Amino acid sequence: MSSQPRPTQRAGPSVSTTVTEEPPLLAVDNLHTTFTTERGDVPAVDGVSFAINEGEVFGIVGESGSGKSVTALSLLGLADGATVTADRLCFRDEDLLAKDEAALREIRGNDISMIFQDPMSSLNPVMTVGEQIAEVVRHHGDVGESQSLFAELRRKYVTGTSESSASWQRAVELLDTVGIPDPADRANEYPHQLSGGMKQRVMIAQALAGDPDLIIADEPTTALDVTIEAQILNELLDLRDEFGVSIMLITHDLAVVRETCDRVAVMYAGEMMETADTRTLFEDPRHPYTRGLIDSIPRTDDDREWLDAIEGNVPDPTAKPQGCPFRTRCDAAFSLCEEPLVAYSAEEPGHRTWCHLYNDAVANDGDEVQRVDDAEAKQLIQEHEASDDLVTPQRPNFGGEYR
C-alpha cells in the first residue's frame, strides 16, 4: 500500500464517503456542548463528529467523564443548562438544532429513543410498567387514543389505563417481544417488583414503543451483572435485525463494543480520538489511547482498575491541556501535541485518528516519533483548522424543559 500522503478533506463530507451510499441516518459534525457553571464554562463535548447509518450499531467508547453520555443527551436537547453548537447535527437531513422544544418532542420517542444506564432509577416508581410503555405508544399517536393532559391525568389518577385499550395491548406485546414472561400480568406491576434485568427489558420495550429509527443506549448494561448483560445485548442486536433499527451504543467497555458494534468512536475528555469500523479498530488501532484501551481489555470484569494500563487520570474539563487532551498521559507525546487536534484519515475508509502522530510531516513507527518537519506540520494543521470555521448553528440553553 502506498504511504503517499493524502490531504485529508473537511470532516463533514468525508463522513458521507463511508461504506454506504445513501445519506447517514444521523450526522454529527463538530458538536460542542458547553455547561456554564460558576466555576466557568465546562466544555463537556468539545468538537465531536460522527455519523450513524441505517441499521447500524454504532459504539461510542470512553472512560466515565469522557462526554459520551452528554453527546447522546445533546442530540435530543436533553442536556439541561448546556449550550449546544455544531457545524451539522442532522437526523435524516433534518437539522435537529433548528428544531424548537415542541418539534424535538416529536422526534423523541418516535424517531430517536433512549435507554438509560440505571433501570432502577430510570423507571417511574409510582407507575405500572405497562402504563409507562403505553403512554409512549399513545404519544406515537397511531392508536387514536387521546393524549391530552386531561385525558392522561384522568387515566393516571382516576380510571387507570384500560387493559383493552390498543396502547395497553401494544405495551403487553412489546413486553413479550423483549422476552418478559407472562407479560400481561407483568404489565400491571410496578418497577420495584421487577428484577434489574427485567427493568432494563422494560426500558427497551419502552424505547421500542414509538418504533424509532435510532435507539440511543447509554451504558445499558453497566448496572447489571455479567450474565444478564449478555442477554440484554443480544436482545438489542435481535431487535436491530428484527426491526432494522439503528443503535447508538454508549459504553466504557471495549469488549462490549467488539461483540456488538459495526463501527465505533473512541472519546476522551469530550473529544474524538479515533473512529473506524470495529474490525479495523481492533486490528489496527492508531491512537495511543485506543491502544491503551485495547491492551487493558482482559481486565474488563472490573471497570475501575482497567485504566492502570494508562497512567494518570482524565483531566479536569475546566482545565484541559492545550491541544491534545491526552498528551499529559501519552507516552508518545511530542512537540506538536500542544497544537489543536485535527482528524487524520487512514487507508481504511472511515478510519480517522485525531493524533498529530499521523500528520504527514511526521514520520513515526506508530509508537515513537522519528522526525518532525515542524513548519510543514503546523501548516497542514492550519489547513484543517481553517476548514472548520463556518457559521455554526446552535441550540440555546433551554434550562429545565418543564413548560
Next chain:
Amino acid sequence: MGMRRYIAKRVAHALVVIYIVATIVFFAVRAIPGDPARVLLGGDASAEAIAALREEMGLTEPLYVQYIRWMGRILQGDLGTSVFSDQSVLQMLIGVAEPTLSIAGLGMLIALLIAIPAGITSAVKQYQWEDYVATTVSFIGISMPGFWIGIVLLIIFADRLGWVPAFGYVSFRQGIIPWLKHIILPALAVGLPYGGILMRMTRSSMMEVLNEDYMRTARAKGLDGRLIVFKHGLQNALIPIVTVAGILLGVLLGGVVAVEIVFGIQGLGRLLIASIQRRDFPAIQGAVILISFVFVFMNLLVDVLYTSINPQIKYGGSE
C-alpha cells in the same frame, strides 16, 4: 392481607399512645394548683360547703383510687361530667368540636390549595420570578403568628370593610354560606402559616423529583412538559408531603386555639383554656384526650394514605 394487619398494628400503637397521654394528663391536671370546688362555689363559699362538694366530686379519695375509677369509666366511653356545667363532658366536646374542626379543616384545605400549586410552580420555574414571589410570600407566611394574621384580617375585612361577621360561629346546619362567612377568616389565619411550610416542602420535594432519572426518561419519551410534571412528577413529590401534612396537624391545632380566642369562637381550644382556668378536671382531660386522639389518628390516616400513594412500601410502615 398486609394492609389490614399493618393498620391493626398502627391502631394498637395509637391507642397505647393515647392511653399514656390520658394517664399523664390525669395526673398533670391534679398537679395544677387551685381547687375546682372553690371555683365552682365561688370564692366566698363556706369551708363546709367546699369540703362537701370535694367529697361529692370524689376529690377526697386517694389519687390511685380516683385514677382507677376514671380509667374504668373511660373504658366504658364515659368521659365524666363537667365540674362547672353539670354537663357530660362528651356532650360538651361534641358541642365545641364542630367549630374547631371546621376551622382546622378549612384551614388545611386552604393551605393545601395554596401550597401545592405554588410549590410546584416555584420548583418548575426555579429561580424565575414566579419562584421568588412564591418563596418570599411563603417565608412571610411562616414568620407570622397565626392569631396575629387573624387580628389583621379581622381589622380589615370584618371591622373596616364589614364583608364578614367579626365574631362567633354558626353551624353549617344553619346554611353553608353563613357558616363559611364565619370561619373563613379564622381558617385563613390558621391556614396561611401552615400553607407556607407546606409550600416550601412541596417546592424542595418537587425539585428533587425533577432531578430524578425517570423524569429524564419521561422527557426522552417526548412527553410534553406539563404532562411530565403532573403525571410523572406530582405523585412522587407528594409522597413526603403527605407525611408532613399529618405532622403539621399539631401546629395547626395549636394555631386554632389562639385564633378561636381572637374570633371569640367557642371551640375546643377555648373550652380547654377555660377549663384549665376553672380547674374543671374532667373537661380538661376530655379535651386533651380528644385532641391527642384527633392528632394521632389523623397521622395514622396519613400513614395509610402514604402507603397507598407510594407503591414501593410494603406495609411495614414508613420506617
Next chain:
Amino acid sequence: MGGSIEAGWAFNAVEVLDPHYVDLYQQITIFSNIFSGIVKLDRNGEIVGDAASDWTLPDNTTYEFTIREGMTFHNGDTLDASAIKWSIERLMGLDDSPHIGKVADIESVEAPDATTLRINLSRPVAPFITFLTRGPGRAGTIVNKTAVEEDPQRYRRYPVGSGPFELTERSTGESLTLTAFDDYWETDSEGNSLPYLDEVVINLIPEPSTMWSAITTDGIQYADELPPQNARQVQGGGGSVDVAGVSSGEWSCLAMLCNDPASDEWAERQSYASGNDQPTDAWEGTDIPTTDRRVRQAVAMAIDREELVSTAYFGFAEPAHSLINPAIAWAYQEQPENAQMYNPERARELLDEAGYTGEPRFSGSILGTPTDERVMTVLQQQLSNVGIDATLDVQQESSYWDNIYRYNHMFMMYGGGGDIDPWMSWWKQLRTPMEEGSSGAWQKNLYSNENFDEALSKSFNTPNQDERIEYVREAEQIFLEDAPFAMTTFPLTPKGSVTQLKNVGNQIGLSNFHRAYLEE
C-alpha cells in the same frame, strides 16, 4: 309592638340558672328575666312588690306579704303563697347553696291562704327584705316545685320560673333563647300585656372586642356588658349605639392585711374565715407595714381615684371614697366626712410618722385576678409615687381564691357586686370572724374592731330605716378611721343598646327586657 332581638352576654358559658345556686352576676342578669321574686327593685332602685302586691311588718321579726292572684309558672302551675313557701323552704334545705345564709334566720314560713305569706324570723334582720328581691336577692326568687322535684340537676340548666320570659332553648357555650311568656301577669299602664318583645336570643360573646364589633355591625341589638374602652368611643351618643354606665351595686378596693395571721390573737380566729387550721408562717419574723393604721390611711390617700377612673375604667366607674355604694340610694353619700381622698403629701407624712422613710419605704405584693390587671397596673404606679414599691401577683381565679385565704399577701384586689344593703358589703367582709355564724366569714385582711362590730350588729337588728341609718353612719366612720380597705371605685357596667331598642331596665346592673321594645 313585639319583635325579637339578639343580645350579647360577655361570658364564657352560662350554665347554672337555678337562682338558689346562681352566684355570678351574668347569671343573675339573665334569670331575673325568667323569674319573679317576692319583691323586686324598681328603676329607681327602690324595693317594690313583685309576686307580692304589698307587705307589712307587724313586728321586727315578722314579714307578712299579700300575694297577687292569677300568677302562673311557665309550666302552668299556679303561683300562690304555698308555692312561694315551698320555694323558700327548699332553699333553707340546700346546704350547698351559696345563699343559704340569707335564710338562716328564718324560723318558719306560713301560707295561711293562697294570698297570704308570713315569714317569721328568729331575730330582727334589717336587710332581710333585700334578700327577697328577684334579681340580686335570690332568696325570694320563686322556683317551681314540679320542675325541681322532677329533676333537680336538669333544673339547674332548664329553670322554670314565672317571669316575663321563659327559657326555651340553649346551646352550651353559644346561646340561650328567651321567649315571651304569654301568661305573664303584668300589664303596662294602657293594659297591654307585657313583655312587648317576643324573643330575646342571648349570645355568649366572651371576647370584648368581638362584642363591640357585634353591636356596631348590628349583629346584636343589646350588650349586657361592653368593653369600657369601646363604650367610651360612643359616650355622648351620636352613633347607632347608646351606652349607659350603670351601677350594679359594685364596689372595689385594695384590701390591706391588718393583722399577722400567725399572731396569738389570730392563729385560731383566722381559721373561722379561711378554714385552714394552720395559719401561714409567710410573715414569720417580718414586719407587716399595713398592720399600722397610719400606713393604711396613707395608702388610701395615695390613690388618685380620678385617674384610676379615667385610665383603668375609661370613665366607667365612680370614684369610691367610702364603702356604701350608689345603688344603696338611702345610705349613699358621695363624700361623707373623713372620706378617703387623694392626698399624696399627707400620705407621705403619715408614712414618715409610721417610720417608713426608706427608698422604697416598703415593698409588698398585690394579689389580683386577670380582670383586675388594669386597675393593679395603675395602682402600682400610684403607690410608687408615695414611695411604696408594689409588685403585682396576677393569679387565675382559682388560685386567687386559694391564696387570698392564706393571708400571704399584703394587698389584695377585692370587691363586691349586687350589694343593695350596706350589710352585704360589711358583715362577712369586715366583722370579726366568729366560730359560729357568718360574721367575718369572708375576711380577706383580718380586720377586727369591737366598736365596728357593735355598730354593725345594731344596724343589722334595726329594720326601721330612719333609726338604722344612724348605726350605718357610725360604722362607716369607724371604717374610714381604720381604713381596712383603701376604696378605689364603684365600677359602672357599660350596657349597650342599638338606638331602636328602648326601655331596657338597667337598675342595679340588671338587663330586664320585660318593658323593652323596638322603635319602628
Next chain:
Amino acid sequence: MSVSDLVESAFSGSSESGKTFGIRSDLLERFIKTIRRDLRAKIGFLVVALFGLSAIFAPMLAPYDPMSQQFPILMPPDPLSANPLGTDSFGRDLLSRLMYGARISLAVGLGAVTFGAVLGILIGLFAGYYGGYIDDLLMRAVDVMWAFPWLLIAIMLVAIFGQGFWNVMVAIGFAYIDDFARLARGEVLAIREEEYTMAAKSVGLEDYEIIFEEVFPNTVAPLIVQFTIFTARAILAESTLSFLGLGVKPTTPTWGALLGQGRGFITQAWWISIIPGIAIMVTVLGINLFGDALRDAFDVKETGQT
C-alpha cells in the same frame, strides 16, 4: 418522620443534598462565608443583629421607662411626636415597650430552644448510639410527647408551674425535645457505622468519649440549622402563649403580651396589636432566612422520614 425533618425540609432551599461529616473544623468559617456570600444570610443576620442589639441595649436606647404611664392613652403613631409608635392604653410609650419586649421575647425564644436542644440531643445521642431497648424506650417516650400538640404541653406546664420567665421558657422548650431527639438520633444512626466511630471503638475509647468527641461533633451541622429555625418558632410560641395570657408575668412587656393587651383595642387602636406583630414577623423572618441560608451552606440533608 418528625416535625424537625419537615421543618428542615420546609425551609431547605437546595434540593442538592448529601450529609457533611467532619465539618466541625470549618464550621465557624462556613458561618462567616455564608453571611458574606448569601443575600438571605446577610438580610437575616442584619435583622437579627439589629433587634438583638436594641434588646440588649434597651435600657440605653429606649426613650422612656416602659412602665411609666406618663402620656395620654391610646395615642396613634406619629414619627414626629414624642411617641413615634404611639402609646398604649395606659399611656405608656410603645417604642420603649417594644424594645424592652424584644429582650424577653428573644431571651425566651433562645432559652427555650436551648433547653429543648440539650435534652433532646442527649436523648437522641444515647438512643441512637446504644440502640436496642434503650433506643426503644427513649423513642417511645418521644413518641408520646409527639402525640401532644406543642401548645397543649406548654399550656399544661404553665398551668401547673405557674407563669414566669423560666417556666414559660421550659414550657416552650419542652415541645422541641422530641424533634431534637429524633434529628440527633437520625444523624447518629447515619454515622454510627462510619469508619472513625469504628476506629474510636477499636482503640478502646469509652462510650461517652465516643459519643461526645466523635459522634456529636459530626451531628452539629444539621443541629445548628434546626436550632436556628426552632428559635424562630419559639419566638412565635412565646407570643402565642403571652397572647393567651399564659406567658411571662402578665405585667412584663413581651411582644406577645403587647399583642394581647392590644386585643381589646383592635377597633380603636390598631397600632397596639399591629406594631408588635410586625416586630415579631420581621425578626422571625430574619431568623428563618438566616437558617435557610445556613442549611444550604452546611448542605444539610433533608430526610423524608425518621
